[in-house]
Amino acid sequence: MGRHSDYRRLIWRVLGAAAGPLSAEDLRDALAETGIGIATVYRHLKDGLSDGDLVCVELPGGPKRFEPADQPHHHYFECVECQAVFDLVGCPGGLDRLVPPGFEMDRHEVILSGRCHDCVSSGREAN
Template sequence: MQERNTRQRQIVARLIQEAGHPLTVREILDLGQRQMSGLGIATVYRTVKRLLDAGELQAVVIPGDTVRYETVKHHHHHFKCNRCDRVFDLDGCIKELKSMVPRGFKVENHELTFYGYCRSCA
């Protein structure tokens, strides 16, 4: 049985896509309720799960922090502001990271997060 693509689900998907940075479920809900006051947390969670299962979203996991979600993009890293707690996308990857891996090891994936103060908070 195929799930209906309701207006609420469309709003959630569009918010994540247009955000330009990873969002928490709470941020998605707050932004979504500005456009549709009846949007509920359960709908946000169901929509995020559906988009994850469909491969349209990826989770951004920062140790000790709330999981955030963003649309699937090319490989990139993140910057987390220590003051406002926002997370920003950083384009690209440092190629020299591979040289840090011991001989004979095979890297399958890596995550790199920078911490500091964003332009607004600096």
């Protein structure tokens, strides 16, 4: 095997412990001490997608983010200050009544945005 075949394990561990989906850069930063290169991060993320272990989350105006595939249906909160994305629990009902006649909905996404706990309590302000 190659030099550090445990990078994959490290990435999985970081993703598993995260409060929400992480981007490739987030992961590289989280593992900066190990000296991991961005190419390696993308490689493992790609493998994870093919293997079905990871899912990709796209939010408006940001890079692709990734999280373990074995999570129940949920949505996201994006902090406008620190750009972090947090998983939310639960799902609002009543979405079906928004669907126009003749349309067929098979997915939905709910994205809340505002300031996260840390940014609120540290008083960071939008400018």
